[in-house]
Amino acid sequence: MDLNFTSEELAFREEIRDWVGKNLPRETSHKVHNALRLSREDQQGWAKILGKKGWLIYNWPKPFGGPGWNSVQKHLFEEECARAGAPRIVPFGPVMVAPVIMAFGNTEQHQRFLPGIASGEVWWSQGYSEPGSGSDLASLKTRAERRGDKYIVNGQKTWTTLGQYGEWIFCLVRTSTDGKPQTGISFLLIDMKSPGITVRPIITMDGEHEVNEVFFDNVEVPVENLIGEENKGWTYAKHLLAHERTNIADVNRAKRELERLKRIAKSEGVYDDARFRDQIALLEIDVVALEMMVLRVLWAEKSGKQSLDVAGLLKIRGSEIQQRYSELMMLAGGPCTVPYLHEAMEGGWQGDIAIDRFLLPLAGTYFNQRKTTIYGGSNEVQRNIVAQTVLG
């Protein structure tokens, strides 16, 4: 038992820190550190910088062009990016669909889709949830009917994060109504420029446009865009869910945000108020405990010596902590977080208001973060899964 990183790992961290420090645009990190609105250019710009270095695909195996890092190295990379204020890598392409294409796609599909994902050039979206299919995803109804060498897709997806930028979307579609709901689902890649696709914004309670509805009206999709076999899509989707289990806890971002919370609390005079300070202390302990749990999982993955049944806990705990720090930041800001100035979320805003502008996004972030215990499998669904592993 040992808590220290090896000297190689520390050198690796230094290398990452140095490179990120030199290559992350200051304007972007300023926005991240202050929870300001990120534009498409902020997000994709960083993705392309990483893409050029070969690090956008830091979690890909070597045969597919990834750097071949182990779980600890990946963690250190994520930690340094978070620490420096890099935008989170938009996961839909490199983290979510790519492993499915690698594992179940054919060679032609590898060549066609993976390079655009690796370079950050092509923006991918996820088409899973539907108005009637949230936690009960397998009940999804969007139909894909085979006609000759095409599928005709009709239906609606929703909660499509950043779908307004999407160029391609990976969808779960129903190709059969025989048998169990899970056995009639296929995994389809769809060009979002196809005729018949309409993207409509959903404005969330923070006033932001982050998620969308995507409508499919007789959309023609070539059969070569089917991943693997027809009606096996559910299996592939589950493979996707099994990926990137530790990153979902987002403990590195939590560490950065905890420091921001302390800065805000100091500036607002509540850092030395015992009642408030104890809440920060409790959160700090929660973050340490989460990080220890993440480190245990990382080590188990790296060594392959243990299988830990704690991975399912990471999403629950990580999301609760995200909500807590955003809540405490708002509470630290107090009444000065009440003004709602949509334009103040922009990086270059120069408004005339007697409140420090770093306080203005805090309530919005708090409202925004309510999503974290809902998306990616609601925490109640996660508890079902944990209970299944505990009770058998």
Added chain:
Amino acid sequence: MDFEFSDEQEQLRDAVRRWVDKGFGFERRHALAKAGGKTREVLGEINDLGLAGLVVPEAHGGMGFGAIEAMVVMEELGRGLVNAPYAQAALVAPTLLSYAPEALQQVWLPKIAGGEALVVLAQQERASRYRLDQVATRASEAGGGWKLSGTKVVVPAGDEADAFIVSARVSGGESEAAGVALFVVDAGAAGATLRGYPTQDGARAADLVLADTPATLLTRQGHDALEHAADVAIAALCAEAVGLMDRMVAVTVDYMHQRRQFGVPIATFQALRHRIADVKMQLELGRSMSYFASLKLGEPAQQRRRALSQAKVQLGNSMRFVGQQCTQIHGGIGVTDEYVSSHYFKRLTVIELSFGDTLHHLGEVSARMRDGAGVFA
């Protein structure tokens, strides 16, 4: 970074577990508790496994092991619901004695390592709560020796011990850290009176009243030594709690499968399934922070204190949640004396009340808070 136990550590774990499985069932524990909680005989059996000298330096007849070995043993003793004062005898006392002059170490450490002497810390007073600097017991020097006067409370295994390490004030006011020294007092010393009593967790403690009782000076740096020993004790208690919670959860899971209501096992009810998921969460957060506690014991005092307080807060929250919820899931049987679950619960509760409760340590973490967050801060 490495979370693997060495072969030696696994052997240690097996040895304790085998002894528990063979020799320390719940019936024996229950009978000992009902008879007043005297467990010197049980401690003797643990010592026979060679564990008395676990952390005592080899030069003094011990095995010279460290914090991780201690953690492994404590987890297993927790799992076995063992009510003997092993942590006090084999972990806390040697830590305190490491601050003693060599000659005094030579007197006590070989006896501790050999399992011949039970030496326990007598630190708490009626008004001290969890503060280590709050010491009213007075030490006075006379004729080349020391005499102590004062009253210590809830001294673990007090009326079974051979000697005590007593905190007493050589100077300063009642809450001044600088004037706290440590002394060794023989159980039979003149003017020392013991009043033993059973404790809530099936063990035993005592009041120790000292009236001009002759004592040997262990160290004038008593407060530093007490802080160190408290942290060693906290790490041990965290590990014991993990073992206890592990078993309590396992027992609860079994019960959920056996117990039928409305024609089905209660394990099928989603309200209870979510509860057990939350219990699992607290157990694993607790286990993670127990590792953290033992891994941080070797850090410099400032970082060590902060880390151990962080761990005790997490374990405090975990123990309360796991203990209360596993009792609740059991329904009526969970509140009875005859069933094992209530005994896990009571021991977990007494651990909360030992070496600083959750609020006490939250206050410590809060007071020590600084910039930088996370495991390596």
